[in-house]
Amino acid sequence: MASVRERLLEAAAELIAEKGWGAVSTRVLADRASVGSGVVHYHFDSTQAVLVQASVGALRAALAGLPDVLESSSTPDQALDALLTALDDAGGRELFTETFLAATRNDELRQAVGAVLAEFRQVLASWLASHGVPTPEQTAAVLAAAIDGLLLHRALDPDLSRAFVVPVLGRVLR
C-alpha cells in the first residue's frame, strides 16, 4: 500500500478532476484516501498545499512521458495523435484545465505551472524543428494551448474524436 502522503496526493488529483479545484475539502480528501481528517495537516501545511503539489505532480508526470510519446512517432500527425491519446489517459481530462485555471489565482502555482509548460514547449519545439515544422517555438506554444482547449471541449462533446481532430489540427504542422 502506498504511503499516506502519496494516497493523499492521488486522492487530491482525482477529486480536483471530479469535483473541481474549489470543491475539494479537507474531509472529502481524507475520506477518499481512507485516513482521518487530521492527517492532512500533519503531512501538509494546508489543504491548498495538497492540491498544488498533487496537480503540479500530475503535470510533471505527463511531461516526463512526453519524450517517449514523441520518440515513437515519425510524422507530425502521428505525434499529435499519440499526444492526444497520452493526455486522455493521464488522469481525468479536467485536471489540467482546473490546474491552469487555479494557477491564474495563485502565484506559487502559476510559477510551477509556468515552468512545466515552458519545458513542455521546449521539448515539443525541438522535436518539431527536427521534423521540418516551421516556426517550431511558436507552433509548440499554440499547439499546447490548442490541446488544452481540446481536452476541455472533448469532455463536453464526445464527437470530437482524435480521428476528427488530427486532420485539422495537423495543418498547423505544415
Added chain:
Amino acid sequence: MASVRERLLEAAAELIAEKGWGAVSTRVLADRASVGSGVVHYHFDSTQAVLVQASVGALRAALAGLPDVLESSSTPDQALDALLTALDDAGGRELFTETFLAATRNDELRQAVGAVLAEFRQVLASWLASHGVPTPEQTAAVLAAAIDGLLLHRALDPDLSRAFVVPVLGRVLR
C-alpha cells in the same frame, strides 16, 4: 441603474471569472451587487441558478456578436485576429473556461452550453465554407476548442499575443 436582477447576473459573471465557479457564495454575490443577501433567493431558485444564467447569458452575448466580427473580416487570418480580440474583451478571459468546466458537472448547464457551442460552430463553419476553407465543420469545431485553450494559456503567459498566435493557428484555415 440596472435592475437588481441584472446587477446580480453581472456580479455573478465578474465573480466567476475572478474567484472561480466554486468560490462564488451567496453573500459575496449580494455584496458585489450592493444588495442584501436574502435578495438572491427572491429572484433566483438557488445560488447555482444565478451562476448558470449569468454564464450562459455571457456565452449567448458573445455568440450574438460573432456575425458582426466575421462580417468585418475578409480573410481567414483577419477573422481569427478579430475573434481573439472580441473574446478578450468579453468579460474576464476565465469566464468561458470556468463555464465549460462547470458544464462537465451540471447537466442543465451542459445542455445550454452545448447548444450555444453548436450554433457558434455552425455560424463559423458557414463563414469558413464561403471563404474557401476546407472541411469547414471540423475546422470550426477544432478552432473553437483551440481558441478556448488560447484564452486559458494567455491568462498565464502574456507573451502569447495575437501577433504570435495568428500566423500559426491561421495554418488550419488553409
Added chain:
DNA sequence: CTCGCGTTTGGACGATCGTCCAGTACGATC
C-alpha cells in the same frame, strides 16, 4: 391617509468549511 403588494433587508438555522490539538497506537531503543 390607508391599504396592499412587490421588493428588500438582515438575521436565524443547521451543515460544512479549514485548522488545530489532546490523546491513542505502535515499532524501535534501551
Added chain:
DNA sequence: GATCGTACTGGACGATCGTCCAAACGCGAG
C-alpha cells in the same frame, strides 16, 4: 517491561456556507 518518537485519530473551535423567513420598506390605487 519501560520509554520514546513518529504516525495517526477524532473531536473542538470559530468562520462561512446555502437557504429560509419575519419584518420593514416604497409606492401606486382606492
